[in-house]
Amino acid sequence: MSWDIAGIGIVSCVGGDARTTYDALCAGRDGLAPVRVFDTANYRAHHAYEVDDRGPGGDRPLRATGWLLSAVAQALADAGLDEDLDEVPVLVGTTLREQRSVELWWRGGPKVPVERLDFGMALRERFAATTSYTFANACAASLYALGLAADMIELGQADTVVVAGTDSIAESTFAAMDRAQTLVPDAARPFDRGHRGMVMGEGAVAAVLRRAGTGRAVARLRSVGLNCDAAHPTAPDPEGITAAVREAHRRAGVTPRDIELVMLHGTGTARNDETEAAVMSEVFAEGPGPLMTAVKSGVGHTLGGSGLLSLLTAVLSMRYGAVPPVIGLREPIDEAAGLRLVRDASRPASIGLAQVNAFGFGGINAVAVVEKA
Amino acid sequence: MSGEPRARTAVVVTGAGLAVPGLTGPGDLLGAPAGGAGFDPETGLKGRDLRHKDRATRLALRSVEPALRDAGLLGAGGPALDGTRTAVVVSSNTGNYDSVCAYVDIAARQTSRAISAMGLPHTSTSAIAGWIAAGHGLHGPAVTLCNGATSGLDALYWGRNLIAADRADTVVVTGVEPANDVVHKLLGTRTVDGAATVVLESAAHAADRAGRVRAHWHGLHRGRDHDEVLRTAAGSAAPGIGLWLTGARETRPAHLGTSVRPVALADGLGECGGALGVLQCAAAVAHFDAGGGGAALATVCAADVSAALTLLPPATTSDSPASPAEWSERSGRPERPERSP
Numbered sequence: 001m002s003w004d005i006a007g008i009g010i011v012s013c014v015g016g017d018a019r020t021t022y023d024a025l026c027a028g029r030d031g032l033a034p035v036r037v038f039d040t041a042n043y044r045a046h047h048a049y050e051v052d053d054r055g056p057g058g059d060r061p062l063r064a065t066g067w068l069l070s071a072v073a074q075a076l077a078d079a080g081l082d083e084d085l086d087e088v089p090v091l092v093g094t095t096l097r098e099q100r101s102v103e104l105w106w107r108g109g110p111k112v113p114v115e116r117l118d119f120g121m122a123l124r125e126r127f128a129a130t131t132s133y134t135f136a137n138a139c140a141a142s143l144y145a146l147g148l149a150a151d152m153i154e155l156g157q158a159d160t161v162v163v164a165g166t167d168s169i170a171e172s173t174f175a176a177m178d179r180a181q182t183l184v185p186d187a188a189r190p191f192d193r194g195h196r197g198m199v200m201g202e203g204a205v206a207a208v209l210r211r212a213g214t215g216r217a218v219a220r221l222r223s224v225g226l227n228c229d230a231a232h233p234t235a236p237d238p239e240g241i242t243a244a245v246r247e248a249h250r251r252a253g254v255t256p257r258d259i260e261l262v263m264l265h266g267t268g269t270a271r272n273d274e275t276e277a278a279v280m281s282e283v284f285a286e287g288p289g290p291l292m293t294a295v296k297s298g299v300g301h302t303l304g305g306s307g308l309l310s311l312l313t314a315v316l317s318m319r320y321g322a323v324p325p326v327i328g329l330r331e332p333i334d335e336a337a338g339l340r341l342v343r344d345a346s347r348p349a350s351i352g353l354a355q356v357n358a359f360g361f362g363g364i365n366a367v368a369v370v371e372k373a
Numbered sequence: 374m375s376g377e378p379r380a381r382t383a384v385v386v387t388g389a390g391l392a393v394p395g396l397t398g399p400g401d402l403l404g405a406p407a408g409g410a411g412f413d414p415e416t417g418l419k420g421r422d423l424r425h426k427d428r429a430t431r432l433a434l435r436s437v438e439p440a441l442r443d444a445g446l447l448g449a450g451g452p453a454l455d456g457t458r459t460a461v462v463v464s465s466n467t468g469n470y471d472s473v474c475a476y477v478d479i480a481a482r483q484t485s486r487a488i489s490a491m492g493l494p495h496t497s498t499s500a501i502a503g504w505i506a507a508g509h510g511l512h513g514p515a516v517t518l519c520n521g522a523t524s525g526l527d528a529l530y531w532g533r534n535l536i537a538a539d540r541a542d543t544v545v546v547t548g549v550e551p552a553n554d555v556v557h558k559l560l561g562t563r564t565v566d567g568a569a570t571v572v573l574e575s576a577a578h579a580a581d582r583a584g585r586v587r588a589h590w591h592g593l594h595r596g597r598d599h600d601e602v603l604r605t606a607a608g609s610a611a612p613g614i615g616l617w618l619t620g621a622r623e624t625r626p627a628h629l630g631t632s633v634r635p636v637a638l639a640d641g642l643g644e645c646g647g648a649l650g651v652l653q654c655a656a657a658v659a660h661f662d663a664g665g666g667g668a669a670l671a672t673v674c675a676a677d678v679s680a681a682l683t684l685l686p687p688a689t690t691s692d693s694p695a696s697p698a699e700w701s702e703r704s705g706r707p708e709r710p711e712r713s714p
Binding site for chain 1: 382456461466469470472473474476477478479480481483484485486488489490492493494495496497498499500502503504506507509510511512513514515516517518519520521524527531534535537538540555559560595596597675676677678
């Protein structure tokens with residue numbers, strides 16, 4: 001079974017739409033900057049990949065909600081559908097929901113109505129969405145949502161589902177990361193010997209998923225494998241990741257040799273990069289292996305939306321025939337030595353089948369396989 | 374994927390457990406105290422397995438254990454189930470707001486060094502599901518709903534879908550809301566400080582292991598208009614409604630009749646948020662356990678959103694014209710999200 005991806009939308013720190021974001025990534029242009037969203041005087045780290053749209057007067061609530069609405073509108077327009085989601089379920093994957101709005105209120109800012117702390121009300125107001133779900137599934141959230149959306153279509157519960165992801169940088173998470181990371185990262189450098197940890201990003205993504213053959217398709221979803229390490233709360237587990245990859249391949253009916261591009265989770269933490277690179281080296285041990293890249297090098301870790309952002313970047317790479325590089329990659333870590341990481345510049349390639357990795361806190365893993373339409 | 378939908382769509386409830394202050398178990402939700410000392414967070418939330426976990430996670434874990442035991446899935450030496458085919462679904466709206474606000478308070482006064490090094494997982498609500506999975510070796514999908522008033526019933530819907538889509542045979546569904554200063558200031562009302570867990574299984578899986586069926590999943594209806602959702606849900610339950618578990622702000626629709634017993638759990642427990650739907654499911658199990666008849670209807674509504682779960686008694690057999698399997702076939706797509714008119 002496969003599903004059509006009929007339209008896509010992206011809001012990122014390097015572009016307000018899908019094409020602009022993709023072009024920036026291919027040009028090696030990242031969104032790294034000193035943190036502006038709050039004062040970092042009390043922190044060791046001072047950098048992030050922000051969507052700099054706060055306007056005057058400091059941070060404001062509900063920015064994650066705003067980007068979500070923009071990304072969904074883009075995806076609907078791209079799919080040629082009306083902005084009427086009365087009969088179309090919307091599945092939103094997020095790590096932090098509107099926790100930034102809760103923080104701002106707690107520190108003396110305006111109180112946001114409780115009903116706006118999930119995304120249902122905003123989606124009802126803007127798109128008349130009757131059915132929506134906010135999934136807080138950490139950094140695998142939007143790929144989890146994609147898998148659950150595919151299940152809805154397979155079970156006959158819907159023919160069209162909007163899948164999205166959104167997160168804004170929350171200070172509590174920045175602070176807890178600042179405490180937990182051993183080194184102080186000043187840039188996201190996945191798989192590079194100079195990687196020093198995760199750097200937060202923000203933004204939103206959306207895709208329209210439809211029953212195969214419903215209309216025009218920009219790509220085809222072949223599978224999403226979902227599982228949980230049931231091990232460490234923050235460190236990835238090679239067994240769990242391997243199982244998720246194998247499940248995605250099994251559900252898609254493909255072998256590792258069929259995969260031509262892997263969109264790596266690539267957070268830039270030593271634990272993720274070493275574990276992920278080792279597992280990919282093992283899974284793709286035969287033959288030259290697929291091309292690989294990691295978009296967090298350009299937009300930071302966009303948390304809940306990051307998995308779907310990777311998938312949409314794969315779709316754009318298929319459409320436009322070039323894979324963006326791992327920005328800033330100079331000398332790969334030992335575990336990645338045998339991987340065909342795209343570096344220095346975008347790589348022209350005709351990609352027919354791609355794998356997308358997303359691994360979240362709590363050992364939550366999602367791996368998708370997507371095919372050129 | 375798994376091909377065409379198969380007979381997996383028959384789903385049953387096989388266990389329920391609570392960690393709610395003062396209550397001993399699901400039976401207490403319907404005012405039939407089982408006797409013995411109720412759950413006491415002062416003593417009940419201690420233990421090695423709860424170290425470095427936030428209150429929501431600790432409450433959740435304390436409800437998972439009795440639910441698995443109730444389902445016969447917890448042996449003396451640990452879980453008696455196939456972890457690779459067991460999923461976790463959690464519902465919580467306010468689960469980690471205490472940590473979120475505490476961290477920004479600390480960081481405003483001191484440096485990030487003052488935050489616990491073990492505090493990072495609690496920045497994401499998904500930590501609760503991760504800890505449940507890790508605590509019991511559950512390697513299936515782990516899903517967390519933070520979906521407002523309907524979140525608990527939505528969690529049950531997604532638990533059922535994971536079984537129907539062949540991603541799991543067994544799903545642990547937990548609803549939890551912790552009470553604390555942040556939640557009190559945010560909601561401005563009395564709220565529950567507790568968790569409920571129910572175990573969903575494919576009917577075939579439960580039958581294979583001779584697990585005791587406590588309730589049959591009949592359907593979950595969702596929509597914008599509460600009366601319409603209620604009418605559809607009530608109309609689909611052939612034996613008639615024997616127990617109506619209501620949410621807040623509901624009026625009795627005429628078509629439910631006056632003999633139906635309405636129970637608003639929030640009246641006794643305080644606002645239940647994302648835990649409500651799961652608490653309602655646990656109460657339905659208690660109703661059937663006590664020999665209660667009819668179908669159990671659990672409803673939740675808020676502004677422009679409504680959900681209704683229908684469960685049927687365990688005695689419903691496949692020979693009976695009131696068989697859930699037959700209904701599913703007859704109605705075609707029983708789980709299709711309700712449309713507003």
